[in-house]
Amino acid sequence: MNERQIVLEVNGKEYKLTVKPNELLINVLRERLGLMGTKYGCGVGECGACTVLMDGNPVLSCQMLALSASGSKITTIEGIAQNGRLHPLQEAFLDEGAVQCGFCTPGMILSAKALLDKKPNPTDMEIKEAIRGNICRCTGYINILRAIKTASLKLSERSR
Amino acid sequence: MSSSRIITQDFDYIKAVSLGEALESLAKDGARVFAGGTDLLNKIKTARDNPKLLVDITGIEELKGFSFSEGCLLIGAAVRLSFLEDEKVITERYPALHEAIKSLGSVQIRNMATLAGNLCNASPIADTAPPLMVYDAEVEISRLHNTRIEKRIISLKDFFTGPGQTVLQKGEMVTGVRVPEPMASSGAAFGKIARVTMDLAKVNCAVWLKREEAVVAEARIAVGGAAPVPVRVEKVEKALAGMRPSSKRISQAAALVGENLSPISDVRSTAKYRTDTASVLIRDTFFPAWKRSGGEEITDE
Structure with a gap:
């Protein structure tokens, strides 16, 4: 089939990959790059487990062709800890007991990160949305x- | 219906850089317009569609246009819903469309999906269809004739022909949506009943009113999810025209909605539930629309 080359920046690292038109972004992240933090859930855009950030915005990696992601910057859950230290959201999820089975957690944290990056002090309703x-x-x-x-409080204290 | 983590079907893909290139590719057998992919990839995954070629239109500059001038809102086919949801022009002048976009799917879906895609998927419960119908939106359709790009404009209310079906012919694509500026003393609102906020609607509706002092001069009402396509419900529109609104009279007019509907029973609702709910939804959506038209608070007399 018509394989093509794509360039993806994943968690700050650039990858040149040859992909097939029917390969999904999640296939590339998990099977090619070994980034297993991104979860495959419903497969039809309802559960959000496969959420990654594309140029800072949450998208569904199982609803996106790898080819159409070419040229973008992808952030997965593996990419938000810095210098060996967990992101404040990751810390807060652990501290508050917000992780149970953990399957929704990567997507949940990335959705929250996109929110806090745009809106450091969101209301409860904005978080729920x-x-x-x-x-x-x-x-x-x-x-x-x-x-x-x-996490929102921690982050705003830090930036003070 | 099942889905898997890999797509087993083979197809080709092209990222078009110009409208001409996209239209040329779309003339081929089994070609489909590919934008956000949130509906089309699901159809492919669940074997409800088997395209040979996906034509990605999201890189085409001329389809990314968004403008409001000379009393008309123009939204290019590659414009994503997340771009539109906080646009001031839409929030202020087209609140029913704003409400519909905000209620659609999730942040993730809206970051991917396009307005034109929501229409072209032609789901009877497409959230953006009812508000666009009551705002009298038009759809711009393009095709290649020899090597020239030809455009035709049709009213959105004539666009849908059945569930998943539109007037689009082979080789044609929607390139933009045009929405005229609502007239003075008019107001509109969007309403939706779904199991949870993330779910697809059971029934949705948009109410548009033109007010003349304390009277409804004209009403436009569109209902989704209760017929093979989103429909304007003329019985209710006629009953509301000329009315001095009271809670009772609004309910009586809304109760006529069944005569314009032909709902089905499916996993989301029964037909009866849909008809009954549509009536209540129209009544509830009337109030914010009336308020936005500048109308006084409605009292029970």
Whole structure:
């Protein structure tokens, strides 16, 4: 089939890859680059487990062809810790008990990160809107909401 | 219906750089317009579509246009919903469209999906269809004739022909959506009933009103999810025209909606539920539309 070359920047590192038209972005991230943090859930755009950031915005990596992602900057859950230190959102999720089975967590954290990057002090409603596309079936939404608020506070203290 | 983490079907893909190139590719057998992919990839994954060629139009500069001038809003086919959702022109002048976009899917879906794609997918419950229909939107359709690009404009209310079906012919694509500026003393709102906010609508609707002092001069009402295509419900529109609104009279007019609907029963709702809900939804959506038209608060007399 008509394989083509794409260039992807994933977590700050540039990759040149040859992909088939029917390869999904999630296939490339997990199977080619070994980044298993991005989860495959429903496959039809309802659960948000496959969420990654594309040029800073949350998108669904199982609803996107690798070819159409070419040229973009992708951030996965593996890319947000810095210098061996967890991102404040990751810390807050652990501190607040917002992780149970963990399957929704990467997508949930990335959706939250995109929100906080744009809006450092969101309201509860804005947080709920931001993670509306990320389904948690351990139903830990209360702790998740609290974790995102805690991280928002931590981040604004840090930038002070 | 099942889905898997890999797509097993083979197809080719082209990222068109110009409209001419896209249209040329679309003339080929089995070619499909590919924009956000949020609907089309699902259809491919679940074997409801089997295209040979995907023509990605999101890189075409001339389809990324967004403008508001001379009383007309122009939205190019490659404009994503997330771009539109916080646009001031839409929030202020087309609030029903703003509400529909905000209610559609998730942040992720709106970062990928386009407005034109929501229309071309032609789901009977496409959220942006009812508001665009009551705002009298038009769809710009392009095709290649010899080597010249030809355009035709049709009203959105004539665009849908059935579930997943539109007037689009082979080789044609929607290149833009045009929405005239709402007239003075008019107001519109969007309403939707879904199981949870992330879910597709069971029923959705948009109410547009033109007010003359304390009377509804004209009403345009579109309902989605209760017929093979989103429909204007003329029975209710006629009953509202000339009315001095009261809660009771609005409910009575809205209750006529069943005569314009032909809903089905499916996983989301029964036909009866859809008809009954459409009536209540129209009533509830009337109030914010009336308020936006500048109307006084409606009292029960």
